[in-house]
Amino acid sequence: MCIRVARPVLSFFTKPKEKLFPMGRSSEQVMNRPIKLVSNDSSNQGDGLPADDELSIDVYDQPGHLIRRAHQIAVSMFHTTIGYDVTPIQYAVLRILQDHPGIDQVTLARYCALDTSTAADLAVRLEERGLVKRMMPMKSKRFRVLHLTAEGVVLLKKLVPSVYMMNRRLVQPLNKDEQKVFLRLLKKFVHLNNERSRAPLDRRRTDAQSNPSTRAETRRIRRRKQA
Numbered sequence: 001m002c003i004r005v006a007r008p009v010l011s012f013f014t015k016p017k018e019k020l021f022p023m024g025r026s027s028e029q030v031m032n033r034p035i036k037l038v039s040n041d042s043s044n045q046g047d048g049l050p051a052d053d054e055l056s057i058d059v060y061d062q063p064g065h066l067i068r069r070a071h072q073i074a075v076s077m078f079h080t081t082i083g084y085d086v087t088p089i090q091y092a093v094l095r096i097l098q099d100h101p102g103i104d105q106v107t108l109a110r111y112c113a114l115d116t117s118t119a120a121d122l123a124v125r126l127e128e129r130g131l132v133k134r135m136m137p138m139k140s141k142r143f144r145v146l147h148l149t150a151e152g153v154v155l156l157k158k159l160v161p162s163v164y165m166m167n168r169r170l171v172q173p174l175n176k177d178e179q180k181v182f183l184r185l186l187k188k189f190v191h192l193n194n195e196r197s198r199a200p201l202d203r204r205r206t207d208a209q210s211n212p213s214t215r216a217e218t219r220r221i222r223r224r225k226q227a
Contacts, residue, residue, distance in 0.1 A: 074170060081166040082159060089114070091163075093122050094156055097132065097148050104143040105134075110202035118199075131155060 059065050078088050086094065089112070096111045097103070103111070109119035123146055126132035131152035134144040148156070171179045194200045 077166055077169055081169060082162040085155065085159070090122060090126060091159070093119075093126065094131065094148065094152055097146055097152070098156060101147050102145045104145050106143065108146060109199065110204075113194075113197060113199050113201035115199045126152070 075088060078091075082091075092112055093108065096108060100107070100111065105120050105123055106116055108114075108123065109116045112119060114122070123132060123134055123144075127134055130149055133147050133149050135147070136144055171182065174182055190201075
């Protein structure tokens with residue numbers, strides 16, 4: 001007769017209330033330990049660490065790592081709450097077209113902080129799904145203007161409760177004061193670093209549809225800044 005010996009239960013599963021972080025540290029230990037700041041001054045004048053000591057900063061305290069994790073969490077919660085009818089960027093495109101019907105693909109790219117090729121590809125895919133229609137104006141064949149279809153409008157209305165729920169869940173772990181501070185600093189961070197993005201957000205209203213030279217001049221200015 002074969003007797004099976006039960007394996008000991010790991011302590012990880014015997015403490016469901018304690019959230020464990022990498023290296024076996026609890027959430028309380030991670031949140032309360034001191035954080036080493038990175039200096040904004042390359043000459044190391046101030047409170048930051050010297051450049052050759054940056055490897056001593058815990059990777060879990062580094063801004064880039066935390067932002068990447070925050071993005072993972074946001075995307076995961078988007079799909080678990082809203083579903084897979086659209087992706088986060090497709091939802092953003094639909095919302096932009098709801099607020100700015102009739103814009104062209106270049107303007108859509110600027111309003112969504114996307115490169116023009118990505119915006120054009122998104123417009124094509126949404127058109128294939130029947131959510132967006134692309135039309136060529138009679139006065140010019142150089143660009144296409146974009147509008148939501150009836151199906152696109154219906155989908156956005158359908159998603160309203162789920163989007164509201166997702167937004168609440170994202171910041172729910174924070175108290176009300178922390179939520180205000182978090183969102184204020186997040187918007188400030190994005191705004192101050194906008195020009196460092198591969199595709200900066202540009203919400204200026206320009207008549208790019210009827211004045212192609214304006215678009216060309218904008219591209220020349222952006223290339224000079226990048227140089």
